[in-house]
Amino acid sequence: MTGQDVLTVRGxxxxxxxxxxVQANDGIDLDVAAGQVVGLLGHNGAGKTTLVHQVVxxxxxxxxxxxxxxxxxxxxxxxxxxxxxxxxxANVPISGLTPRRAIxxxxxxxxxxxxxxxxxxxxxxxxxxxxxxxxxxAEKVSGGVARLTAxxxxxxxxxxxxxxxxxxxxxxxxxxxxxxxxxxxxxDAGHGVLLVTHNVREAERVVDxxxxxxxGVVRAADTPAGLTARLRGSLTLEVxxxxxxPVRWHPAARDAAAGHLxxxxxxxxxxxxxxxxxxxxxxxxxxxxxxxxxxxxLEDVYVQLVGEPADVTEEVPAA
Amino acid sequence: xxxxxxxxxxRTDGLRQTLLLAQWQLRRQSQYLPLMxxxxxxxxxxxxxxxxxxxxxxxPVTALFLATGAPTITLIxxxxxxxxxxxxxxxxxxxxxxxxxxxxPRIAFLLSDLLVWTLIALPGMALGVLAxxxxxxxxxxxxxxxxxxxxxxxxxxxxxxxxxxxxxxxQLAMLLTQALVFIVLxxxxxxxxxxxxxxxLQTAHEWLPIEPMAQLVRAGLAQQTFAMPxxxxxxxxxxxxxxxxxxxxxxxRRA
Numbered sequence: 001m002t003g004q005d006v007l008t009v010r011g012x013x014x015x016x017x018x019x020x021x022v023q024a025n026d027g028i029d030l031d032v033a034a035g036q037v038v039g040l041l042g043h044n045g046a047g048k049t050t051l052v053h054q055v056v057x058x059x060x061x062x063x064x065x066x067x068x069x070x071x072x073x074x075x076x077x078x079x080x081x082x083x084x085x086x087x088x089x090a091n092v093p094i095s096g097l098t099p100r101r102a103i104x105x106x107x108x109x110x111x112x113x114x115x116x117x118x119x120x121x122x123x124x125x126x127x128x129x130x131x132x133x134x135x136x137x138a139e140k141v142s143g144g145v146a147r148l149t150a151x152x153x154x155x156x157x158x159x160x161x162x163x164x165x166x167x168x169x170x171x172x173x174x175x176x177x178x179x180x181x182x183x184x185x186x187x188d189a190g191h192g193v194l195l196v197t198h199n200v201r202e203a204e205r206v207v208d209x210x211x212x213x214x215x216g217v218v219r220a221a222d223t224p225a226g227l228t229a230r231l232r233g234s235l236t237l238e239v240x241x242x243x244x245x246p247v248r249w250h251p252a253a254r255d256a257a258a259g260h261l262x263x264x265x266x267x268x269x270x271x272x273x274x275x276x277x278x279x280x281x282x283x284x285x286x287x288x289x290x291x292x293x294x295x296x297x298l299e300d301v302y303v304q305l306v307g308e309p310a311d312v313t314e315e316v317p318a319a
Numbered sequence: 320x321x322x323x324x325x326x327x328x329x330r331t332d333g334l335r336q337t338l339l340l341a342q343w344q345l346r347r348q349s350q351y352l353p354l355m356x357x358x359x360x361x362x363x364x365x366x367x368x369x370x371x372x373x374x375x376x377x378x379p380v381t382a383l384f385l386a387t388g389a390p391t392i393t394l395i396x397x398x399x400x401x402x403x404x405x406x407x408x409x410x411x412x413x414x415x416x417x418x419x420x421x422x423x424p425r426i427a428f429l430l431s432d433l434l435v436w437t438l439i440a441l442p443g444m445a446l447g448v449l450a451x452x453x454x455x456x457x458x459x460x461x462x463x464x465x466x467x468x469x470x471x472x473x474x475x476x477x478x479x480x481x482x483x484x485x486x487x488x489x490q491l492a493m494l495l496t497q498a499l500v501f502i503v504l505x506x507x508x509x510x511x512x513x514x515x516x517x518x519x520l521q522t523a524h525e526w527l528p529i530e531p532m533a534q535l536v537r538a539g540l541a542q543q544t545f546a547m548p549x550x551x552x553x554x555x556x557x558x559x560x561x562x563x564x565x566x567x568x569x570x571x572r573r574a
Contacts, residue, residue: 016574053574056419056420057573058416058419058420058573058574059573059574060573060574077573078422078424081420081421081422081423082325082422084420085420086417086420088413088416088417088420090413092413092414092417092418093412093413093414094347094414095347096346096347096348096349096350097343097346097347101346105339105342105343105346106421107323108339109336109339109340109343109421109423110325110421110422111325111326111332111422112323112325112326116323117323120322120323155322156323157322157323157324157325158322158323159325185322186322189322191322
């Protein structure tokens with residue numbers, strides 16, 4: 001189910017003043033439709049948190065517009081907050097409460113009836129397999145359980161737009177899958193979901209649409225397949241190298257990069273057969289340990305667009 | 320699984336949300352709640368007993384000053400010290416930022432904190448009054464408006480404290496509260512008449528909210544001996560309005 005836009009961002013700019021002024025957002029355009037899971041990918045410091053804080057009126061943009069289901073969120077932040085629920089990047093401290101109590105209280109603060117909130121909290125705790133910790137004081141639960149509790153607090157009475165910032169940090173692989181089911185369920189129920197993350201591989205599997213944010217600008221926005229289309233004619237060759245033996249690449253290999261006992265290169269897909277034969281010969285001759293040829297991934301596209309994360313800047317504090 | 324949708328907002332939402340936020344704060348503090356009440360009681364009683372040691376056997380008016388000063392000090396410390404410390408704490412641990420993403424009127428954050436701390440301070444205030452009566456053997460004449468008056472005092476103090484904690488960096492605000500305790504305890508005409516202070520300090524207190532707070536509580540507890548000057552009431556109400564507006568602006572402020 002895809003429909004009307006729940007979030008429309010146009011030309012959003014925000015500069016933090018101060019000694020080291022930071023242009024956190026530099027003209028962002030972004031759309032999230034009802035029923036859609038949109039991934040917002042970017043390094044630390046790319047401007048993700050600043051964007052999110054502007055949607056709920058914690059930060060005021062210098063220019064540009066934010067519309068949440070037709071409501072001007074810059075002019076009416078209190079109205080926007082009723083339409084949006086947010087899971088923050090840092091865990092919300094709930095020491096003294098239990099996960100169940102925290103989820104129920106937030107649900108009631110968001111205006112739902114006590115009986116409905118109790119039922120929904122129990123459903124969420126079961127769906128995320130948190131039953132064993134539901135009534136444990138929060139100071140005694142692990143980081144992963146705290147993270148899942150924060151997710152349940154955000155979605156107990158979900159807004160039309162649900163923003164999830166780095167939600168899978170600390171969460172074990174089994175519960176991650178449960179989490180993805182919940183997110184899909186939210187979208188199927190007609191909510192728009194904005195998934196803020198720097199985990200490219202994870203995003204690739206669950207989102208309908210992706211925007212890649214770098215230094216405050218959206219560099220590319222498309223479906224995962226659409227974004228990787230530009231690399232459709234090429235494949236990635238990964239090789240495990242033998243210590244002390246440098247790789248003598250096949251002539252078709254381009255953009256070679258080497259790490260510790262591992263190297264990658266890009267090869268055109270029509271040279272795939274030759275390259276495989278070359279790699280097999282190298283393995284048999286003892287000059288390579290192993291090799292693998294894979295389709296270009298979103299990670300390749302991401303790295304091509306924003307570069308290696310060598311210039312990581314500090315996350316801008318959103319006051 | 321079906322998701323819930325938030326109902327349309329109604330007129331009483333703000334009040335309901337304030338109470339729920341207060342419940343959130345109380346439950347988060349629940350482990351230390353009994354200890355905090357005990358400390359408040361201890362402080363209120365210790366103020367009375369300590370002043371008694373300082374002054375020996377006071378005359379009746381001095382005794383009345385001391386007995387009515389203790390509850391005032393409890394009320395002021397809650398707003399000016401406890402509230403900023405609580406806000407500072409939640410700013411440092413990061414919970415305030417997330418709470419602010421909830422669809423709650425900004426002033427509800429202030430009112431819920433105030434409610435929580437007033438509840439925590441109430442036993443201390445009551446026992447402070449009782450300790451004063453017993454220690455100094457005074458007769459109180461409580462005015463019917465005493466309760467709303469104490470609310471005005473704690474609301475004003477909490478609003479000033481809240482504004483302080485939201486505008487200043489958290490660590491600085493928390494340090495400042497420590498200094499304020501001394502100013503309120505020793506250098507304000509709360510437990511002794513203003514005439515004992517140097518002239519410049521008297522002038523300063525004519526414009527600060529502490530003296531009117533003390534006068535209001537004093538007149539509320541011993542209305543046969545003390546009256547509330549109209550000017551002081553105007554000063555206090557002005558502070559209340561300005562501080563509430565300041566706290567509201569600070570809470571609405573967007574970076």
